Amino acid sequence: MSKKIANKLENFSQWYNDIILNADLAENSGVRGCMVIKPYGFAIWEEMKQVLDKKFKETGHVNAYFPIFIPKSFFTKEASHVDGFAKECAVVTHYRLKNNDSGEVIVDENAKLEEELIVRPTSETIIWDTYKKWIKSYRDLPLLINQWANVVRWEMRTRLFLRTSEFLWQEGHTAHETKSEAIEEAEKILFLYKDFIENTLAVPLIYGLKSEREKFAGAIDTYCVEALMQDGKALQAGTSHFLGQNFAKAFDVKFASRSGNLEYVWASSWGVSTRLIGALVMTHSDEKGLVLPPKLAPYQVVLIPIYHSQEEYDAIIEKMKLISCELSSLGIRVKEDFRDTYKPGWKFSEYELKGVPVRIAMGPRDLKNNTVEFVRRDKCEKQIISFSEITSTTQSILNQMQHDLFLKAKLFQENNTFSVDNFDDFSYRINNGGFVLAHWDGSPETEDEIKKLTKATIRCIPMDAKKENGLCILTGKPSLQRVIFAKSY
RNA sequence: CGGGGUAUAGCUUAGUCCGGUUAAAGCGCACGUCUGGGGGGCGUGAGAGCGGAGGUUCAAAUCCUCUUGCCCCGACCA
Known part of the structure; x- marks a missing residue:
């Protein structure tokens, strides 16, 4: 093993970093506090997005996009909201650069913005400033909008995926006629998150309300889902807020009600972020690397040939392509690694580090016996199965593994509560x-x-x-x- | 923002205390070869002038001054 992963029990933080770096999920960037999400890590995020986005659409939400910049005056309209975020905002003050006498590039002090722009730490203010224009009548409600975006919070200490200055997330912002509808929405999303995280990420949760101290700046109530990591620390996995009429009042968003009165609308907002990837890593992974639940794995199965001669290679590849087609036709995500530039043993380690749920290897011996070597990532036990069993075994193992990962994590949570x-x-x-x-x-x-x-x-x-x-x-x-x-x- | 540490090849590090040939090693990379059922072996080769600026000296990775980045601890953090 040329790549080393720290002992999880002795040094959990180092272990966590080693997993992310070795699985090629992300790395630190040239920008302080910001990370580069690499293709494999981003693929996991894309899987998450796809599943979540579908759930949002199914519950009547639509996507839109609001600006990354928020005028300072918008931001300051809701008092507790400002208090909550003031200490971690990036602020744009100028709009032009120039060269000084020594040829260095400097900020052009003559290009100062009349009003500073805040790089969004969250979008409530810009969105409610917009909703004011959109909402006139009860007939405009409910307004159920989500956006996929990046946000910036100037953090003092950062950790890959868990806390970075810039991160990706989705934020839903809804407007309702009544208090109970807004509360219902916040709760609906809480349970949507719970369902998503437990069933797709296989991460068991506790859920409930945040205390006054811990709730979102500007919310009446914050609902949350929390997971327990393998080192015994909790991780907030998602939040959903009942905002009452706080933002409606701050931005003067009123609608003509069914009874003809002008009333402030009721609101909710909610979000989950790329932090979920951190939760995934810290819940399931082991000393060998990442362990991914099948439902989120960019590749659910990897095919690796073992061979000596060109003739063997050709025969094995031909067979493996058939297997690949058959699995793909069932909707299983298959990675064919037929590269001749890496050896089988090297590939085995590589895909273990990357957490691919199922590995199917085939060598000359297998070809002769009409078998393959089948290994599931979380158990790492080899079994030899015949060609005819490949599809059914793969399907049942993927389902079983998804299930087992959740149960294992659930047991850990129960034993540590x-x-x-x-x-x-x-x-x-x-x-x-x-x-x-x-x-x-x-x-x-x-x-x-x-x-x-x-x-x-x-x-x-x-x-x-x-x-x-x-x-x-x-x-x-x-x-x-x-x-x-x-x-x- | 306070305390501590660190910066040498793509990566991980040795060398710094006590200045002195051409700055060293492992991994990675390239090429060749033997291999091939768990990151394989052997050989050859490319690759850094030591975070940056200034200084002391015949001579600086090594000593001095300033400076910058990063890491850890604390403070801070929905």
Whole structure:
């Protein structure tokens, strides 16, 4: 092995970086805090986009595109929104360069913008400024729009996929006639995300509401889905916000209601980002490299010939092309790696690093016996199967693997979820990683104090949890239900 | 923004303390060859003037000054 992957238990961060670099998903760029998403990593994002986009369309949403630049005055209209983002905004102040006397390129100070432009950290403001023009009557509602875009948040410390200064995401922005419709929309999307992430990414989640401290700047309520990574830290995987009438009021978006009154519209917004690729890596991968759930794998099956002579090569390739056609016709994504410039062993390692779910190899021995060597990535066990079984075995293994990855991750999550009733147990569990269910008195001050003492934050307040009287682990004040704490990314 | 570290070939690093031939190695790359069921072996070769600027010296990767990038810790972070 010429490529080395750090031990996952000893150095999780290094392991994570090694997986991404060796699987060729992304790399750091010449721009501080920004990454290059390489073709293989982008292919995974494209798979995600395709599945999600279809779900959005099926639920009545349409795509559109809004500008990347937001005039500062728009941005400052919603007070809590500004507070939330002010410290991490990139600002465009000039529109021209020139050469100075020494021939260096400098900013032309005479080309200062009259009003600075904010590079969008999210698009609520520009979108609501636009919606004001679009919404006049209840007949214009609901307005259900999504956009696929990049956003910029000037982060102090960055990590590939998990936190970069620029990232790709989708953001949905909807406008509704009534409060309950907007809430219903926010919840609908929450469950759409949950379904997508659990069934397609095979990443098990917890879901619920964010606390006052953790919710989106400008929202009334933030719903979230959270996943537990293999190092015991939580990762926010998606959020959906009920915005109330906050943005409608800030941007004066009113509509004539059925009863003829002018009313402010009700809003939601929601998003998931390329961070999901980070979640995927940290949930399933192992010491050998990336492990991809079949539904998202750019290649679900890779075909690798093993041969000595040209005659063997020709005969094996001919057979493999038939297999390839047959699998493709079933909608299975197949990669034929018939290159003569790399050896079989090298290819085996390469596709393990890249997490391709199924590897089918065929050598002279197989050709004679009408068999292939079949290996599924998560188990890495070889089995010899006959030609006639290839399609059925592939189909069932892909399904099984998708299922098994989820179950394995789910089991990990369950084994690392604890319920505690006093602060000592709480600290102990938090330090060892995992989700910790505990009573909390509901005050932001207590949440802050717990964060200061243990670095744990409230990941979410479960929506479907049974009510249970208890005492706050920090203050001893009464509490009606447990909330979920964890250290997080 | 505070504390610490680091910068030498495409990559990973040695050399720096204590200045002295043509700056070294592994991986990768190219070519040849033997190979071929798990990143194979052997041989040949190309490739850097040591982050940048200035200084000390007969002589600087090595010493001094300034500067820049990156990494880690902290602060910060929906």
